[in-house]
Amino acid sequence: VSFTEHLSNVVNAVDGAIACSLMGFDGISVETFQSPRLKSGEVDLQSAWVEYANVLGQLNAQVEVLKTGRVSEISVNTEKLVTVIRMVTKEYFVVVALTAQANYGKARYALRLAAPKLALEL
Amino acid sequence: VSFTEHLSNVVNAVDGAIACSLMGFDGISVETFQSPRLKSGEVDLQSAWVEYANVLGQLNAQVEVLKTGRVSEISVNTEKLVTVIRMVTKEYFVVVALTAQANYGKARYALRLAAPKLALEL
Numbered sequence: 001v002s003f004t005e006h007l008s009n010v011v012n013a014v015d016g017a018i019a020c021s022l023m024g025f026d027g028i029s030v031e032t033f034q035s036p037r038l039k040s041g042e043v044d045l046q047s048a049w050v051e052y053a054n055v056l057g058q059l060n061a062q063v064e065v066l067k068t069g070r071v072s073e074i075s076v077n078t079e080k081l082v083t084v085i086r087m088v089t090k091e092y093f094v095v096v097a098l099t100a101q102a103n104y105g106k107a108r109y110a111l112r113l114a115a116p117k118l119a120l121e122l
Numbered sequence: 123v124s125f126t127e128h129l130s131n132v133v134n135a136v137d138g139a140i141a142c143s144l145m146g147f148d149g150i151s152v153e154t155f156q157s158p159r160l161k162s163g164e165v166d167l168q169s170a171w172v173e174y175a176n177v178l179g180q181l182n183a184q185v186e187v188l189k190t191g192r193v194s195e196i197s198v199n200t201e202k203l204v205t206v207i208r209m210v211t212k213e214y215f216v217v218v219a220l221t222a223q224a225n226y227g228k229a230r231y232a233l234r235l236a237a238p239k240l241a242l243e244l
Binding site: 054055058070071072073074075076077078079082100101104105108 | 176177180192193194195196197198199200201204222223226227230
């Protein structure tokens with residue numbers, strides 16, 4: 001089983017999911033899976049990736065709160081892009097990028113299932 | 123028009139909204155409106171408020187990212203509670219607390235409408 005399988009499971013389970021990444025708290029992506037279902041007419045993927053990179057670039061201060069234990073998730077959103085970010089281990093987190101219309105509750109649920117599976121692979 | 127009117131409009135527009143607060147970046151609440159519709163059987167309000175207070179207590183690092191301009195919202199979630207936080211002015215933000223089942227997109231939309239109205243009153 002590879003990281004990609006768990007990341008693709010998240011993207012495939014959530015309508016409007018653009019991509020899912022396993023990342024280190026150092027900001028380096030271990031693995032990223034991009035949705036193959038999103039057509040160019042459906043969402044501007046190029047612009048979504050620019051937003052996504054921008055959001056991840058601003059994560060440094062945010063991920064600290066995830067390490068406190070009580071908070072299980074954070075989101076950092078722009079007008080067009082919603083992310084859900086969840087701890088995997090003390091050094092890694094998983095993040096899914098969604099269109100504004102996507103099902104947020106479903107994305108939370110998919111990440112909650114994926115996180116322990118990813119942790120087992122690390 | 124008072125702050126309470128704008129805050130209650132947010133709570134009333136979103137099923138599963140528990141409370142909406144106008145807060146300073148110093149962590150002091152200017153005004154809070156709690157949903158009168160939530161019955162004790164529907165959600166454990168007391169426990170929701172403990173979660174809410176906990177989340178707000180961990181906001182310090184998070185709100186910094188809101189001031190950068192590109193990011194329009196952040197959320198800080200526990201298993202049972204979802205929040206959506208949006209800038210109002212450089213000194214104030216608005217936050218809505220939701221049950222895990224609430225409509226996140228609707229909450230984002232309601233805050234987007236409320237923020238400029240609250241800003242006009244400050």
